[in-house]
Amino acid sequence: MANHKSALKRIRRNExxxxxxxxxxxxxxxxxxxxxxxxxxxxxxxxxxxxxGMIDKLAKKNIIHNNKAANLKSKLMTQVAAM
Incomplete structure (x- = not known):
């Protein structure tokens, strides 16, 4: 277990x-x-x-990789255009 106050705070923050x-x-x-x-x-x-916009926001916050965001957007746009 962490012994420092800052380490305890970091554990709470990470969660x-x-x-x-x-x-x-x-x-x-x-x-x-x-x-x-x-x-x-x-x-x-x-x-x-x-x-x-939601996908871009995830990529900006590094929740998903930028290339994954680009691939998702490309596939979605292609699918909507093909309807």
């Missing part, structure tokens, strides 16, 4: 950040699933900017 990152990542994954399952092109086009 809080981990939970927040996990929540945000799961929320984005659910939004992507919702977009992929969308049948209506108009609804998908309306939802796409929101999902892309």
């Amino acid at each position: 809080a950040v981990r939970l927040r990152n996990r929540y945000q990542h799961k929320t984005v994954r659910n939004a992507i699933k919702k977009l992929r399952s969308e049948e209506d092109k108009k609804a998908a086009e309306a939802l796409l900017p929101t999902v892309v």
Whole structure:
């Protein structure tokens, strides 16, 4: 167990950040699933900017890698365009 006050605080902080990152990542994954399952092109086009923004936010905070974010966005845009 940690002996220093700063180490104890760091442990608490790491856990809080981990939970927040996990929540945000799961929320984005659910939004992507919702977009992929969308049948209506108009609804998908309306939802796409929101999902892309969420993906960009994850990449900016290093929750996911920048290349993974780019791949996800590319696949989603291709899918919506092909509807």
